[in-house]
Amino acid sequence: MAEPLKPLSDQRMVITGATSGIGLATARRAAGAGAEVLLAARNDQALDEAVVSIRNKGGRAYSVALDVADEGAAAEIAAKAIAEFGGFDTWVNDAAVALYAPLEEVTLAEHRRVFDVGYFGLVQGSLEAVKHLKGRAGALINLGSVLSNRSIPLQGPYCAMKAAVMNFTDALRMELEEDGSPMQVTLIKPSAIDTPYPEHARNKLSKPARLPQPIYDVELVAKAICFAAEHRRRQLIVGGGGLALTTLAPAFPRLADKAMEVAGGEFSQTSDVPPSPGTNDNLFEPRADGRTESNQQPITRQTSLFLEAQMHPFAAAATIGGLAVLAGAAAAIGGVSWLNQRRHDIGTRDAERRLRAAGMAAE
Structure with missing residues (x-):
């Protein structure tokens, strides 16, 4: 039987992409449960505000400002965790960037940037985590997506990147298991989640971007991540809306193509609500940050029975x-x-x- 993971209250957790959305919600939830958290992101001001907010509520938090795409970034994060609280027990790779555009309008530099942050940044972080956790019962948690299994139009680079994340994570897990490592590797696959993702993404569409329904509350993903830090799970899908994308769509690819062409068209991925000032397009540079939810106030599902069944x-x-x-x-x-x-x-x-x-x- 595999060695159990530590209770969250005894853990030290690294979280990348921690100044907004899923990363920030996870940092707050983990700190609220007693974990020490190290927040990593590009925006120093938003990092400082997040750390102060957590500490004001009695939590223990530290931060490191960097771009996870930079060479050596993961080693710097690990060194900071060691300096502040002697190491880490869980590493969460959440950082990502995105853009909305037909593939013919995406430049090679934009495509590479999506992969540099979301894939190569995650690879770098994962391998750094393995260095420190391979010999003990720690957890690596990578954020994939239900789009890892099924692409949607107008978000091609992001879908391709998340597919790469899924396959890298699966390969790493198998290799660690074959080596007999007690380390746990979990892939979290969120459905559409209400975060500032559409505001932060570079947008080449004719109107402001949004996510198609059904949309789930960001706290559900934070809950899944914190659960995975304590319990061994190979994968957790957040939101029953993603079940069809991860199971039925790959089984019926042509039918799924037609359905996604209708449900994933520009109409369902655009909004009349513009991004909040200073938030739009963080593809290459950090922008205004610090919120877990979007400014669009969509109808969100607050529960996921499918997630509960997996947990x-x-x-x-x-x-x-x-x-x-x-x-x-x-x-x-x-x-x-x-x-x-x-x-x-x-x-x-x-x-x-x-x-x-x-x-x-x-x-």
Whole structure:
């Protein structure tokens, strides 16, 4: 049996992309549970504000300002974690950048930048984490996406990058398992999540960008990440809306193509709400930061039964089993009642037939 991971309250956690969205929500949740957190991102002012906010609530937080795409960035993050709290137990790779545009309008430099941050930055961070955690029960948590399995139009580079993240993470996990390492590697695949992602992305569309429905609350992803820091899971998908993209879509690729052409067109990925001042286009440079949610106030789903079932499969199975037993019992009771009624009806009809044959049927 694999060695258990530490309780979150005893952990030291590194989080990249920690000044907005999923990264910031995770830092706040982990610190609230008692973990020491090291926030890494490009925006020093937003980092300072996040650290102060966490400390004001009694949490323990530190920060390091850098670009994860730079060579040696991961080693610098690890050195900072060692200097501030003696090392780390969980490393979360969340940093990413994106753009909305038809692929014909994406330059090679833009395409490379998406991969430099979201893929090569994650690779660098993952391998640095392995250096420190391979011999013990620590956790590496990489942020993929439901788009790792199924591309959507107008976000081609991001989808390609997340597919690379998924396959890299799977390969790394298998190699560590083959070496007998107690280290846990988890891939988190969020569905569409309400974060500043559409505001931060470079946008070449005719209107402000947005995410298509269904959209889930950012706290669900933070919850999944913090859960994975304590419990061994190979993968967690956040949001039942992503289930079809990760299972049905790969099984029926042509049908999925047509569905995504309709559901993922420009109409469903654009909005009339412009980005907040100073937030748009952080592809190459940091922009205004510090929010976990977008400024668009979309309808968001606050719960995900599918996520709960993955986190607590035995409880989910017991619940489903219990419901099945109740349904079976109800069906059995109904069946007996129906059978008795049917028997009564048959007997009644037979008796009436005999009475009529004897000339004794009631008038």
